[in-house]
Amino acid sequence: METQPDWKDVLSAARTLDGVAHRTPVLTSRALDQRSAATVFLKCENFQRTGSFKFRGALHAVHALAPERRRQGVITHSSGNFAQALALAARLEETTATVVMPKDSTPAKIRASQAYGARVVLCEPVQTSRVETTEQEKKKTGATFVDSHDDPRIIAGQGTALLELVDEIRSGEDPAEDGSMDPLDVILAPVGGGGLLAGTAIAAKHLCPSSRIIGCEPAAADDAFQSLQQGRRIVDFVPRTIADGLRTPLGKLNFAVIQRLVHEIITVSESEIVDAMQWAWERLKIVIEPSSAVALAPLLAEDSRFKGSRIGVILSGGNVDLDPFFALLRADLHRGLSQDLRPL
Amino acid sequence: METQPDWKDVLSAARTLDGVAHRTPVLTSRALDQRSAATVFLKCENFQRTGSFKFRGALHAVHALAPERRRQGVITHSSGNFAQALALAARLEETTATVVMPKDSTPAKIRASQAYGARVVLCEPVQTSRVETTEQEKKKTGATFVDSHDDPRIIAGQGTALLELVDEIRSGEDPAEDGSMDPLDVILAPVGGGGLLAGTAIAAKHLCPSSRIIGCEPAAADDAFQSLQQGRRIVDFVPRTIADGLRTPLGKLNFAVIQRLVHEIITVSESEIVDAMQWAWERLKIVIEPSSAVALAPLLAEDSRFKGSRIGVILSGGNVDLDPFFALLRADLHRGLSQDLRPL
Numbered sequence: 001m002e003t004q005p006d007w008k009d010v011l012s013a014a015r016t017l018d019g020v021a022h023r024t025p026v027l028t029s030r031a032l033d034q035r036s037a038a039t040v041f042l043k044c045e046n047f048q049r050t051g052s053f054k055f056r057g058a059l060h061a062v063h064a065l066a067p068e069r070r071r072q073g074v075i076t077h078s079s080g081n082f083a084q085a086l087a088l089a090a091r092l093e094e095t096t097a098t099v100v101m102p103k104d105s106t107p108a109k110i111r112a113s114q115a116y117g118a119r120v121v122l123c124e125p126v127q128t129s130r131v132e133t134t135e136q137e138k139k140k141t142g143a144t145f146v147d148s149h150d151d152p153r154i155i156a157g158q159g160t161a162l163l164e165l166v167d168e169i170r171s172g173e174d175p176a177e178d179g180s181m182d183p184l185d186v187i188l189a190p191v192g193g194g195g196l197l198a199g200t201a202i203a204a205k206h207l208c209p210s211s212r213i214i215g216c217e218p219a220a221a222d223d224a225f226q227s228l229q230q231g232r233r234i235v236d237f238v239p240r241t242i243a244d245g246l247r248t249p250l251g252k253l254n255f256a257v258i259q260r261l262v263h264e265i266i267t268v269s270e271s272e273i274v275d276a277m278q279w280a281w282e283r284l285k286i287v288i289e290p291s292s293a294v295a296l297a298p299l300l301a302e303d304s305r306f307k308g309s310r311i312g313v314i315l316s317g318g319n320v321d322l323d324p325f326f327a328l329l330r331a332d333l334h335r336g337l338s339q340d341l342r343p344l
Numbered sequence: 345m346e347t348q349p350d351w352k353d354v355l356s357a358a359r360t361l362d363g364v365a366h367r368t369p370v371l372t373s374r375a376l377d378q379r380s381a382a383t384v385f386l387k388c389e390n391f392q393r394t395g396s397f398k399f400r401g402a403l404h405a406v407h408a409l410a411p412e413r414r415r416q417g418v419i420t421h422s423s424g425n426f427a428q429a430l431a432l433a434a435r436l437e438e439t440t441a442t443v444v445m446p447k448d449s450t451p452a453k454i455r456a457s458q459a460y461g462a463r464v465v466l467c468e469p470v471q472t473s474r475v476e477t478t479e480q481e482k483k484k485t486g487a488t489f490v491d492s493h494d495d496p497r498i499i500a501g502q503g504t505a506l507l508e509l510v511d512e513i514r515s516g517e518d519p520a521e522d523g524s525m526d527p528l529d530v531i532l533a534p535v536g537g538g539g540l541l542a543g544t545a546i547a548a549k550h551l552c553p554s555s556r557i558i559g560c561e562p563a564a565a566d567d568a569f570q571s572l573q574q575g576r577r578i579v580d581f582v583p584r585t586i587a588d589g590l591r592t593p594l595g596k597l598n599f600a601v602i603q604r605l606v607h608e609i610i611t612v613s614e615s616e617i618v619d620a621m622q623w624a625w626e627r628l629k630i631v632i633e634p635s636s637a638v639a640l641a642p643l644l645a646e647d648s649r650f651k652g653s654r655i656g657v658i659l660s661g662g663n664v665d666l667d668p669f670f671a672l673l674r675a676d677l678h679r680g681l682s683q684d685l686r687p688l
Contacts, residue, residue, distance in 0.1 A: 025369060030393070046629045049374070242677060270677050278670045285390045285631040285662035318629035325669035326622045333586060333614050 002152050004257050007206040009156035010163060010199065013060040017160055020092060021056055024048050024161070026168045031283045036299040037307040041184070043165040046288050046318025050116065052245070053161055053196055053316050054085035054148070060157030061146050062089045070095050073143035077123070077130040079105045080245055081317055082148035087118035098143055100134045102126075108321055149193030150251025159199030162187065165312050166207045182208040185309040190294045190316050191215035191224045191265065192246030194254025200314060201261035211312075212263045216295040218243045219267040224250050224258065228265055242270055245291035245317060268297040276300050280315075287318045346496050348601050351550040353500035354507060354543065357404040361504055364436060365400055368392050368505070370512045375627045380643040381651040385528070387509040390632050390662025394460065396589070397505055397540055397660050398429035398492070404501030405490050406433045414439050417487035421467070421474040423449045424589055425661055426492035431462030442487055444478045446470075452665055493537030494595030503543030506531065509656050510551045526552035529653040534638045534660050535559035535568045535609065536590030538598025544658060545605035555656075556607045560639040562587050563611040568594050568602065572609055586614055589635035589661060612641040620644050624659075631662045 027042045045053035062074055070093060076086050077100035090097035099118045101110060102125035113120050123133035138145055147154065169183045187204055191197040197215045204211050217224050221239035233255045239247035250258070268276075277293035279300055280286060288296070292315040299306060299313070371386045389397035406418055414437060420430050421444035434441035443462045445454060446469035457464055467477035482489055491498065513527040531548055535541040541559045548555050561568050565583035577599045583591035594602070612620075621637035623644055624630055632640070636659040643650060643657070 025371075027369075027391075044629075047371075051629065242673070271674075274670060274673055274677060277673075278666060281631050281666055285388075285395065287625050287629040287631060322622060322625055324672050326618060328668050328672075329586070329618055329621075330615075333618060 002253055004253065004260075005152040005156040005159075005199075005202060007202060009152065010159035010203050010206075013056070013153070013156040014160045014163055016060050016063045017056055017157070020059060021160075022048050023164055026165055027284065027286070029284055032299065036311070037304050038299065039310045040299060041165060041169055041310075041312045042284075043161050043312065043314050044286065045161055045314060045316050046286060046292060048317070050081065050084040050088050051317055051319040052081040052085065052289075053158055053314065054081040055088060056160050057149075057151075057154035057157030057195055057199070058082065058085035058089035058146070059092065061151060061153040062086070062093045062095065064153045065144060069144050073098060073141055074146050075100070075134060075138050075141065075143040076146050076148060077101070077134045078148055079109065081319055083109065083113040083118065084116050084319075086146060087113050087116035091117040096143070098137050098141060100130055100137060102130065106321060108323070147251070149195035149248065150253050151195075152253060154195050155199045155202070155254065155257065157199065158196045159203035161196070161314055162200045162203040162312070163207065165314070166203075169312075182210050183310065184208050184211045184312045186212045186214060186306060186311045187314075188214050188216055188295045188298060188311065189314040190243070190246055190291050191217050191250070191258070192221075192243075192291065193248035194224060194250045194258055196314060196316060197224075197262060198254040198257035201257060205261055213261060214298075215258065215262050215265040216298060217265055217267050218246055218273060218294055219269050221246055222265075222267050225265040225267050227255055228259065228262070231259075241273070241290075243273055243290040243294050245289060246294060266298050268294055272297040272301070286315075287320060288315050289317050289320050292316045292318070346597055348597065348604075349496040349500040349503075349543075349546060351546060353496065354503035354547050354550075357400070357497070357500040358504045358507055360404050360407045361400055361501070364403060365504075366392050367508055370509055371628065371630070373628055376643065380655070381648050382643065383654045384643060385509060385513055385654075385656045386628075387505050387656065387658050388630065389505055389658060389660050390630060390636060392661070394425065394428040394432050395661055395663040396425040396429065396633075397502055397658070398425040399432060400504050401493075401495075401498035401501030401539055401543070402426065402429035402433035402490070403436065405495060405497040406430070406437045406439065408497045409488060413488050417442060417485055418490050419444070419478060419482050419485065419487040420490050420492060421445070421478045422492055423453065425663055427453065427457040427462065428460050428663075430490060431457050431460035435461040440487070442481050442485060444474055444481060446474065450665055452667070491595070493539035493592065494597050495539075496597060498539050499543045499546070499598065499601065501543065502540045503547035505540070505658055506544045506547040506656070507551065509658070510547075513656075526554050527654065528552050528555045528656040530556045530558060530650060530655045531658075532558050532560055532639045532642060532655060533658040534587070534590055534635050535561050535594070535602070536565075536587075536635065537592035538568065538594045538602055540658060540660060541568075541606060542598040542601035545601060549605055557605060558642075559602065559606050559609040560642060561609055561611050562590055562617060562638055563613050565590055566609075566611050569609040569611050571599055572603065572606075575603075585617070585634075587617055587634040587638050589633065590638060610642050612638055616641040616645070630659075631664060632659050633661050633664050636660045636662065
């Protein structure tokens with residue numbers, strides 16, 4: 001197994017990302033603070049290039065390749081955010097990306113990857129076909145495989161979001177008199193493959209060592225929770241969650257980091273995920289995807305376990321298929337808005 | 345008619361709002377700059393308290409009342425954002441708000457106004473009933489009527505959004521050598537009743553006198569456009585637009601300011617409004633309401649008339665009924681996500 005990345009790797013990733021990835025905004029909300037009885041800082045990776053934190057790791061991984069390997073291109077399989085992230089990273093690093101996608105991926109996702117310059121190769125919608133097709137394409141092209149999460153450079157790249165979050169909070173506040181106060185009591189991040197949670201934990205260990213690092217996971221895809229409980233990595237499960245970004249099994253390297261540094265995994269129900277997503281759209285006016293809502297949901301729960309805490313939340317992305325909603329609106333337009341038309 | 349407010353009134357409103365209204369973020373977007381071939385600054389009033397710029401004017405108007413009048417409460421009629429804005433403003437100024445709303449207002453809007461502390465009185469959904477009911481309630485309570493837009497204090501309050509926008513842009517950039525460069529070539533703001541556009545124009549006249557001030561209006565409710573063309577205020581029209589915030593007839597005072605200071609009104613079609621709204625949600629990851637999309641739509645048009653310009657856009661609000669969309673999602677959950685469930 002590869003060596004676990006450390007704080008120096010996160011710093012190195014931050015240098016690579018500087019000026020290329022967005023330094024995404026940190027939002028605060030009076031409504032959210034009231035609701036959670038806490039002080040909450042939202043790191044908005046839904047505003048990141050390609051719409052999710054995945055761009056951080058992808059850029060770092062592509063950039064880290066030796067020039068002669070990088071020239072031969074990169075390849076991955078993904079049906080989601082990593083496809084777009086790797087496509088853009090490859091373009092910016094002046095190489096090519098091949099993305100193997102299940103042929104029943106939504107047309108919007110395929111188009112988005114192509115729009116960022118990827119060559120998309122469709123495969124059967126089963127894991128074996130994904131792996132085989134990727135292997136064939138790799139041989140054909142000589143491209144380097146980049147895993148979406150189980151890779152030290154990916155993990156280090158994802159850790160830069162927390163680095164920026166802590167930086168932003170510190171720059172806005174007077175340091176404590178003894179200079180020792182941690183800027184956050186609790187850090188919440190979603191966990192699927194585990195790249196974001198592992199990177200976040202590594203950065204937190206250095207930046208705010210007494211913060212409690214909590215992974216948030218759908219109860220309907222709770223392999224990280226089960227893996228930590230049982231002390232072994234669970235891979236044989238069928239995810240049944242709306243949080244499409246979190247259906248990936250926990251990576252090996254990621255599990256090792258998470259076992260070492262993460263304090264707890266909280267699981268949330270499917271309806272809590274949808275409720276949190278709606279709450280964010282309605283009250284915060286930001287579009288977050290279900291995977292992000294998984295990390296917000298614990299703050300909206302009735303138990304107020306975070307009362308009085310300073311909490312950082314990584315909102316991982318904002319890629320949602322909005323066509324169904326706008327189809328409804330356009331149908332209303334077509335019907336002449338009969339329900340909603342009267343002068344004020 | 346009351347005197348037109350001026351720059352000093354905007355400054356005075358800014359002092360009232362300081363620390364109470366949100367200083368909303370200014371967002372920029374690589375994707376939007378590419379699409380419009382311009383440099384665009386989005387003043388995000390969708391993040392304002394109560395979800396729209398209306399809170400600025402409402403707070404300023406309530407605060408400006410003499411204490412003994414203010415104690416007797418305020419009253420307005422509104423089926424939209426001003427109801428919530430006045431409700432919160434009254435609560436913060438420690439008085440009461442009565443809001444007359446048409447009885448077919450969406451339950452969400454009625455609940456929102458009540459949640460901010462307003463006493464909601466329902467009336468028949470016609471203008472005469474709104475006016476009569478308001479008059480009755482005013483007599484009963486002794487409350488002061490606050491018009492949603494046709495009021496110098498409201499106009500001055502709305503002008504503070506542009507003040508902050510210009511301030512933010514200037515603080516982020518080196519001043520030109522002769523100190524004279526305007527920070528914006530063009531300013532786009534939606535126009536309905538005209539309070540936001542008039543306030544914006546007054547602030548712009550002082551802050552960036554060579555900027556071109558453009559009002560943006562649905563073609564299906566183009567009373568401001570027609571009024572400027574004909575040199576008289578059009579009030580007899582039936583608005584047929586999805587932009588519910590812009591169905592209000594242009595106010596008298598507002599028209600006078602707009603005639604004097606606004607350079608042009610651009611009209612956009614209903615489908616351009618919906619397209620721009622979807623584009624903002626998908627690409628910018630922010631929830632904006634149709635009225636905001638009216639001011640964004642001209643930048644997404646094919647004509648590239650703004651090529652090379654520096655453009656400020658006031659995104660007026662983000663209050664949209666999301667229940668239909670989330671009802672779809674919840675129905676999917678219920679059906680077990682059969683379409684979308686497979687392990688990655």
